[in-house]
Amino acid sequence: MSTVDQSQPILVYLAAGVQGSAVVRAALQRGLKVRALVRDRRRATALSALGAELAEGDLRDLASLRAASAGIAHAVLQIPIGSRDDMRIQADNAISASLACGLKSVVLKLASASRPAPCEEPSFVANAMIEAVVRASGLPFTVVRPTMYLENLLKPSARADIVEQGTFAPPIAQSQRIAWTSVDDCARAAVTLLERGITSGDHRIAGSEGVDGNELASRIGAGLGRHVAYHAQPLDEFERDVDAAMGAGTGRRVASKFRFFASHPEEADAILAAPFRPQAGLEDFQPTGIEEWVRQHRAQFFGTDQTPSADLG
Secondary structure, eight states, X not given: OOOSOTTSOEEETTTTSHHHHHHHHHHHHTTOOEEEEESOGGGOHHHHHHTOEEEEOOTTOHXXXXXXXXXXXXXXXXXXXXOHHHHHHHHHHHHHHHHHTTXXXXXXXXXXXXXXXXXXXXXXXXXXXXXXXXXXXXXOEEEEEESOBGGGGGSHHXXXXXXXXXXXXXXXXXXXXXXXXXXXHHHHHHHHHHHTTOOSOEEEXXXXXXXXXXXXXHHHHHHHTSOOEEOOOOHHHHHHHHHHHHOTTHHHHHHHHHHHHHHOHHHHHHHXXXXXXXXXXXXXXXXXXXXXXXXXXXXXXXXXXXOOOTTOO
């Protein structure tokens, strides 16, 4: 039973992105009203067509966040990946607006599963920083973290390799087991926790099984009806490819998490490998299987649509 007043909308941050739009869809499917925070309403007509109320705002503009938060009791918050200083400013603004408008709770969606103890890997540092901002505010909140997103298979380069070459080649060792999840599953989990009034806990969202590279390729192939092989791309090559596509220096930042996993295999297993386990508020949560997810997205693999990937962890 929902503890959320369904006469009030929930506020969804980054609603025009891959993860945020999934939260919007999940909430609307559950009969909740949604106020979707977007930077440009002219580029978010698809959300409006689904039934979401659009609110223009920028995480660097506190006044716009206060306006978007007016009359809101609950929010699903995500901070876009960027420089640490910029992420801190945006987190501070979001929480300041939430407190000023009297929000009752927040579901905090972090970009990726995180190492609990302090370390120097930038994405883990950023996760810890954002969580610390929310915790220090005293605002009731719960955390949702994914393992690794299946939507990475739909990035243009990965999709082309899978469909045209029959190869999936991420910068991850074949032996590394990962319980892959999806943005839709994480969105369902976030909305379920919000509905059930869960305002504490750290919820790791994973798939139903942890698979190595060859097992992952087998399931992708079964979903697509063709042979797919796994090939681990060397990290130096991966960095060069990212630099070529996104600018010099970007590859090192993007690859840092993969280098951490490669050099800390036991911690990589702890973060990535274990399947989803029932937990408080998500006792009946059922993850989507890899093969089933691939079948659901066959049109995107073989069609012309490209799934945005800028806010994937």
